[in-house]
Amino acid sequence: MISKWLIKENSYYDSVTLMIITKEIEARDDVENAVVVMGTDLNKDLLRNVGLLNDELNKTTANDLIIAVKMKDESKFEEIVAKVEELLNKKKSDGGEDYNPPTLDSAIKYMPDSNMVVISLPGAYAAAEAKKALENDKHVMLFSDNVTIEQERELKELAVSKGLLMMGPDCGTAMINQVPLCFCNKVEKGNIGIVGASGTGTQEIMVQIDRFGGGCSQVIGTGGRDLKKEIGGLMMTLGIQALAEDDNTDVIVLVSKPPALEIAEKVLQTLKKCGKKAVVDFIGGDDELVTKYGFIPAKSLEDAAYKAVALAKGQQAEEAPLFTESEEEIDKMAEEERKKFSPDQKYLRGLFSGGTLCDEALKLFTKEFGGIYSNIPLTPEYRLQDNKKSYKHTALDLGDDEFTVGRPHPMIDSYMRQQMIMKEAEDREVAVLLMDVVLGYGSNEDPAGSLADHIKLAKKNFADRGQHLCVVAYVCGTKKDPQNYEQQINKLKDAGAILMPSNAQAVRFAMKVVRGL
Amino acid sequence: METNPYNKVEALKIGYKVKDILNDTDSKLKIHSIFEHAINLIDHSDWIITLLPENYSAGPQTVILTQEGFAEFKSLVFKVMDICDFRNLINTENAITFTGRTIDESTLKGITRIHRNIEYFESILFQRGNKGGLLGESSIYSKYAAPIIAEIKDFFVQGKYEQAADNILELIGLGPGLTPSGDDFILGILTAFKFCLATQDIVCDLTKKIINEARTRTNIISYNMLRQGAMGGFPEWVEDMAFSIICGNSEDIDMAFSKILRIGSSSGSDISAGMLFGLKLIARRLWDDF
Numbered sequence: 001m002i003s004k005w006l007i008k009e010n011s012y013y014d015s016v017t018l019m020i021i022t023k024e025i026e027a028r029d030d031v032e033n034a035v036v037v038m039g040t041d042l043n044k045d046l047l048r049n050v051g052l053l054n055d056e057l058n059k060t061t062a063n064d065l066i067i068a069v070k071m072k073d074e075s076k077f078e079e080i081v082a083k084v085e086e087l088l089n090k091k092k093s094d095g096g097e098d099y100n101p102p103t104l105d106s107a108i109k110y111m112p113d114s115n116m117v118v119i120s121l122p123g124a125y126a127a128a129e130a131k132k133a134l135e136n137d138k139h140v141m142l143f144s145d146n147v148t149i150e151q152e153r154e155l156k157e158l159a160v161s162k163g164l165l166m167m168g169p170d171c172g173t174a175m176i177n178q179v180p181l182c183f184c185n186k187v188e189k190g191n192i193g194i195v196g197a198s199g200t201g202t203q204e205i206m207v208q209i210d211r212f213g214g215g216c217s218q219v220i221g222t223g224g225r226d227l228k229k230e231i232g233g234l235m236m237t238l239g240i241q242a243l244a245e246d247d248n249t250d251v252i253v254l255v256s257k258p259p260a261l262e263i264a265e266k267v268l269q270t271l272k273k274c275g276k277k278a279v280v281d282f283i284g285g286d287d288e289l290v291t292k293y294g295f296i297p298a299k300s301l302e303d304a305a306y307k308a309v310a311l312a313k314g315q316q317a318e319e320a321p322l323f324t325e326s327e328e329e330i331d332k333m334a335e336e337e338r339k340k341f342s343p344d345q346k347y348l349r350g351l352f353s354g355g356t357l358c359d360e361a362l363k364l365f366t367k368e369f370g371g372i373y374s375n376i377p378l379t380p381e382y383r384l385q386d387n388k389k390s391y392k393h394t395a396l397d398l399g400d401d402e403f404t405v406g407r408p409h410p411m412i413d414s415y416m417r418q419q420m421i422m423k424e425a426e427d428r429e430v431a432v433l434l435m436d437v438v439l440g441y442g443s444n445e446d447p448a449g450s451l452a453d454h455i456k457l458a459k460k461n462f463a464d465r466g467q468h469l470c471v472v473a474y475v476c477g478t479k480k481d482p483q484n485y486e487q488q489i490n491k492l493k494d495a496g497a498i499l500m501p502s503n504a505q506a507v508r509f510a511m512k513v514v515r516g517l
Numbered sequence: 518m519e520t521n522p523y524n525k526v527e528a529l530k531i532g533y534k535v536k537d538i539l540n541d542t543d544s545k546l547k548i549h550s551i552f553e554h555a556i557n558l559i560d561h562s563d564w565i566i567t568l569l570p571e572n573y574s575a576g577p578q579t580v581i582l583t584q585e586g587f588a589e590f591k592s593l594v595f596k597v598m599d600i601c602d603f604r605n606l607i608n609t610e611n612a613i614t615f616t617g618r619t620i621d622e623s624t625l626k627g628i629t630r631i632h633r634n635i636e637y638f639e640s641i642l643f644q645r646g647n648k649g650g651l652l653g654e655s656s657i658y659s660k661y662a663a664p665i666i667a668e669i670k671d672f673f674v675q676g677k678y679e680q681a682a683d684n685i686l687e688l689i690g691l692g693p694g695l696t697p698s699g700d701d702f703i704l705g706i707l708t709a710f711k712f713c714l715a716t717q718d719i720v721c722d723l724t725k726k727i728i729n730e731a732r733t734r735t736n737i738i739s740y741n742m743l744r745q746g747a748m749g750g751f752p753e754w755v756e757d758m759a760f761s762i763i764c765g766n767s768e769d770i771d772m773a774f775s776k777i778l779r780i781g782s783s784s785g786s787d788i789s790a791g792m793l794f795g796l797k798l799i800a801r802r803l804w805d806d807f
Binding site: 019040063 | 694
């Protein structure tokens with residue numbers, strides 16, 4: 001390793017610039033260490049400690065900027081110097097690489113070859129911008145909600161007439177030609193295409209496909225209302241047609257909440273025409289209808305992925321096992337948890353960041369236990385009176401509007417979930433806390449870390465009063481996601497959580513623990 | 518350099534120390550440095566006045582201009598070392614004076630609440646703070662500082678405040694950033710001392726030592742920040758942070774934390790780390806006596 005340096009005398013650069021420079025240099029494979037500091041005595045001492053100080057650097061003063069680097073190949077140092085100078089002298093008005101066009105029109109002029117626009121604006125403006133994008137022949141991903149259903153219809157009809165994707169409104173997940181958009185996991189490339197009217201439902205299927213050794217070709221989001229009568233499945237049908245024409249897609253997976261019969265039929269007819277194998281998860285919907293059209297219904301999001309991977313490998317699509325571990329082992333784990341509860345502990349409390357993951361939990365739970373309270377209940381009698389006050393068995397979608405007014409979504413910011421964990425920790429009747437941790441682009445950079453301390457504290461609260469809190473967690477992510485999947489798992493385990501490999505398995509395990517309490 | 522006596526730029530807020538500086542220097546200041554969102558002016562005694570656009574933190578030595586005013590001022594200023602006649606360019610008549618917060622025993626919350634607030638502050642700091650400076654465990658700066666900080670704590674616990682003060686000085690100039698992380702950390706400690714009403718035996722000669730010794734150990738911009746802190750003057754968002762912990766609830770802390778994180782790149786986090794450290798040092802010590 002060779003030491004190289006650059007001194008800028010009497011130079012003051014704001015901290016953000018200095019951080020950017022450090023990150024840029026350290027990101028290079030040929031750099032072992034980079035230090036960008038002012039020449040104070042202490043910083044020089046530090047440079048000495050890491051073997052970067054020399055006589056010239058020693059003469060610098062506290063008002064001089066030092067850029068010192070340990071690198072493999074000194075011939076590359078000039079590249080680094082050029083980059084540093086570029087960053088130090090960068091001005092936004094130059095219209096260089098960092099030009100941020102202020103309007104869609106200027107963005108289109110600036111990047112005329114672009115073919116996709118991702119829009120996240122307040123609802124009042126979102127529809128107009130989406131329309132403008134479509135009129136300019138761009139595909140659209142519309143993250144915004146608060147667009148009226150009439151506007152959505154108009155946008156989608158325009159998109160369909162031009163053969164363009166109009167993903168949304170309220171579309172949070174997509175992957176087009178391996179480019180992840182908004183909230184999306186990094187998965188293996190493969191031959192399974194997904195069209196989803198459900199954000200975390202789509203993410204769960206993606207990561208499970210990856211887990212089962214398959215891969216995704218395309219992931220098209222439609223927005224949550226696409227299969228309503230007023231919209232008629234316009235984008236789901238266009239998405240199916242797009243996957244039908246995609247040479248990289250051999251198997252199609254559809255995921256959404258159960259649509260109205262006529263819409264379901266329309267979608268399945270389109271699927272039939274495309275001639276490809278398909279798995280359909282109308283979460284909790286009519287399996288017979290799916291089978292009637294010759295496709296394979298899914299019992300859960302994990303099951304959809306399991307069957308899709310089997311089909312993609314040319315195998316028979318069997319149902320996914322209820323648990324990865326043996327039933328015996330699972331029963332034993334559940335019994336060990338049950339033994340530790342005090343007599344008054346009996347309830348499950350689910351705290352979800354993913355709406356569809358919560359919905360899947362509600363459906364699985366209701367099938368077995370008859371009902372569970374929620375802010376997104378399956379039936380009106382199970383709606384909580386106060387969404388911040390759980391009652392008996394409760395599962396909350398913390399991404400719902402009430403919890404996100406003035407706050408980032410819980411997939412980004414864990415504050416609300418931390419508060420709810422501590423709140424549930426005060427309830428003596430709670431036995432199990434169930435939660436999802438969603439990784440991927442767009443999510444919190446350390447969701448497990450942000451919850452681990454609160455989980456530990458909650459368990460301690462229970463222990464202090466002679467009780468036991470069973471925490472069941474599921475990490476929706478892959479080893480390719482930016483958050484370091486293994487570390488996330490370990491942080492939760494270290495906090496005392498029991499980890500399950502899918503949302504469905506986490507829910508089933510939690511149900512086993514509370515059964516009979 | 519052009520002056521524009523008829524269309525002065527409007528100041529929205531002016532720090533209390535700025536008025537003193539202008540009185541002493543007859544308002545002729547040199548341009549020290551120009552950044553995208555800040556312009557530093559310096560007088561003959563090395564006092565710095567920082568001009569900022571609105572939505573940045575006020576402070577004893579800052580002048581907050583409107584967005585348009587800041588852009589306009591920037592367009593007048595050609596280069597570093599130019600002389601600027603402050604009074605000819607900036608109208609401060611309608612500006613609110615930033616006076617900083619005063620604190621006394623009556624505004625403090627109960628000890629249990631303060632302890633809880635400190636715990637909450639710690640959790641969000643480690644969750645959301647920038648770990649590029651002293652906050653992260655793995656940075657070379659935090660590894661360098663760790664034994665120094667450990668000694669500060671030990672001296673403090675033993676009641677050896679003089680030695681603790683000397684060790685605090687050892688952090689001056691350490692770390693990345695225009696205001697080095699060590700300086701930010703010290704500012705946080707000073708804020709904690711002020712807001713916890715730390716008595717003279719704790720503060721010792723720390724403030725005097727900072728004023729005397731920091732000048733040669735860090736750059737002029739950071740020295741100004743430390744000097745003002747040693748004199749009890751802190752940026753508005755830094756005071757808000759301390760105030761929210763001593764006198765507020767978790768929502769206040771969240772709001773203040775969102776603002777302090779906007780200071781610099783890691784400065785907000787490093788100031789917060791120092792503040793947490795200072796709060797933990799003296800919380801138990803002080804309020805056992807209440």
